[in-house]
Amino acid sequence: MDYRNAGVDIEAGYKSVELMKEHIKKTMRQEVLTGIGGFSGAFSMERFKTMEKPTLVSGTDGVGTKLKLAFLMDRHDTVGIDCVAMCVNDIACAGGEPLFFLDYIACGKNYPEKIAAIVSGVAEGCAQSGAALIGGETAEMPGFYPEDEYDLAGFAVGIVDEKELITGEELAPGDVLVGMASSGVHSNGFSLVRKVFDMTRESLDTYYDELGKTLGETLLAPTKIYVKALRMVKEAGVRIRGCSHITGGGFYENVPRMLKDGVQAVIEKNSYPIPPIFPLMAAKGQIEEKMMYNTYNMGIGMVLAVSPDDVEKTMAAVREAGETPYVIGRIEAGDKGVVLC
Numbered sequence: 074m075d076y077r078n079a080g081v082d083i084e085a086g087y088k089s090v091e092l093m094k095e096h097i098k099k100t101m102r103q104e105v106l107t108g109i110g111g112f113s114g115a116f117s118m119e120r121f122k123t124m125e126k127p128t129l130v131s132g133t134d135g136v137g138t139k140l141k142l143a144f145l146m147d148r149h150d151t152v153g154i155d156c157v158a159m160c161v162n163d164i165a166c167a168g169g170e171p172l173f174f175l176d177y178i179a180c181g182k183n184y185p186e187k188i189a190a191i192v193s194g195v196a197e198g199c200a201q202s203g204a205a206l207i208g209g210e211t212a213e214m215p216g217f218y219p220e221d222e223y224d225l226a227g228f229a230v231g232i233v234d235e236k237e238l239i240t241g242e243e244l245a246p247g248d249v250l251v252g253m254a255s256s257g258v259h260s261n262g263f264s265l266v267r268k269v270f271d272m273t274r275e276s277l278d279t280y281y282d283e284l285g286k287t288l289g290e291t292l293l294a295p296t297k298i299y300v301k302a303l304r305m306v307k308e309a310g311v312r313i314r315g316c317s318h319i320t321g322g323g324f325y326e327n328v329p330r331m332l333k334d335g336v337q338a339v340i341e342k343n344s345y346p347i348p349p350i351f352p353l354m355a356a357k358g359q360i361e362e363k364m365m366y367n368t369y370n371m372g373i374g375m376v377l378a379v380s381p382d383d384v385e386k387t388m389a390a391v392r393e394a395g396e397t398p399y400v401i402g403r404i405e406a407g408d409k410g411v412v413l414c
Contacts, residue, residue, distance in 0.1 A: 085183040089211055092189035096196035100206040104172070107207070114207030116173050118232075126235035130169035134159035135226035138263040142293055144222055145274055149187055151295045152225055153194025154201070155260040158296035159320065160229040161202040162375065165303045166316045166331075168239040169231035171202045176209035176227040181218035183211065191225060194295070202300040204229055237307075241315040241331045241378075248314055248378045248404040250338060251387050254397035255374035257350050259296040261321035262368045266292060269358035283349040291350050299375045302394035306377065309390040315378035315404075319370040326367070328376060328411040337407040338378075341414060345399035347372045366413060378404055 090110060097109050106115035121127045136155045143152050153176070161171040176195050178188060188211055199206045209227070218224070258266065270276055270288060277289030284291045299318075306313060315331040328338045351372065355365050365371060379387050384400065391398040 085185050086211060086213065088185040089183055089188040092185050093192040096189070096193045097206045100196050100199040100204065102172070102203075102205040105205045105207055109208065111208075114173065114175065116205070116207060121232055124232075124234040128233050128235045128238065130164050130167045130231045130233055131228060132160040132163035132231075133226070133228035134163070135224065136260055138267060139260050139293075140223070140225060141263070141267060141272060142277065142289060145272060146277055146289050146293060148293060149190040150194045151293060153191050153196070154198040154295035154298070155194075156225050156227050157195055157198025157202060157204070157229070158298045159260055160227060161198070161204055161231070162296075162299050162318045164229055164231035165202075165300045166239065166318045166375070167233065168237045168307075168313070168316075169233040170304070171204040171229050171231040171300060173205045173207045174199050174227055174229045175207065176225065177212070178209070178223055178225055179212045179214055179218060180223035181213075181215055182220040183213040187223075191223070195227070198295075198298060201298045204231075239313050239316045239331075241333045243312070243314040244333055244336050244378055244404055245314075246336060246404055246406045247381060249381050249384050249400060250340060250402040250404065251377045251379060251384065251391070252345060252373035252399050252401040253297070253299055253302060253375040253377075253391060254345070254399070255319070255348070255370045255372055256297045257294045257348055258292055259320070259370055259374060261370070263292075265358070265360075265368060266354065269354050269360070281353065283353060297374045297396070299396065302391045302396045303375075303377075305390040305394045306387050309386045311379055311383040311387050311390070313377050313379060317376045319374055319376065321368075323368050323370065324366045324411055324413060325363075329409060331376070331378065332409050334409050335406060336404050337409060338376075338402060338411045339405050339414065340402035340411060344401045345372060373399070373401065376401070
């Protein structure tokens with residue numbers, strides 16, 4: 074009896090590491106002091122000594138049941154982008170710069186090429202956000218996961234000068250809400266998605282005219298990473314007064330998280346185009362409008378609150394970063410919360 078007979082292939086683990094190294098190299102930053110394969114990753118903080126009060130910010134998340142679609146479609150090179158996005162967007166939402174990322178992959182059986190494909194997506198997400206992929210873990214867990222399934226999660230660490238933290242305390246009535254377009258469902262609400270649509274390869278391969286592509290392609294589209302856009306808004310001289318990453322819980326849960334007491338966010342639902350996947354889901358699943366806005370991003374992945382004087386600079390910076398901005402509402406005096414009208 075040996076470890077291989079127990080279901081864990083050590084040699085496959087070695088091969089996975091070798092295959093993923095080419096992807097990891099693309100994410101390196103000059104502050105990284107260690108290579109892949111050690112017991113930990115080291116990252117120099119020397120460059121940040123000039124900050125008045127350097128403050129670490131962190132985020133952790135997973136891809137969730139969106140992975141079930143990746144299994145059915147046998148496509149594993151985009152879910153890593155989702156994993157990174159869910160973490161680094163939260164860091165950027167606080168005003169931080171993502172520095173490094175670590176992933177955790179747990180699988181029933183280690184297929185090196187599949188693991189390398191997953192990590193290629195993680196590396197792409199890191200490249201988009203400027204974070205170094207400095208380590209991770211691949212755990213082969215036979216008997217815990219089916220052989221052809223896996224889970225993917227990770228965490229990121231970033232930095233911000235304390236005076237530049239986005240806390241919402243500077244919000245004032247009259248501030249303008251600017252939303253950035255999402256790429257679709259992103260990586261939340263897939264337990265409901267999987268109830269609305271048949272989760273079969275035939276269903277996912279079905280082409281919808283209103284989507285302009287297959288259902289599977291639409292649903293598997295990776296989460297937008299907004300790090301560059303937020304950085305360029307900051308570099309344009311705009312002070313972001315509040316910021317909300319629209320993830321699980323949609324508008325009703327996430328927008329209030331950026332507000333201080335005594336102000337409310339008023340969002341106009343007709344101020345931007347809603348991607349067709351959302352009305353398709355609502356109709357097919359007979360989902361009430363409020364539940365849609367309480368579950369999904371409905372086409373807006375990030376919301377910023379800025380002074381009315383900074384709206385044009387903000388919109389220009391977001392466009393320059395390659396994202397699509399919309400003026401979607403305003404801040405008003407009132408009970409803390411969000412009003413959709």
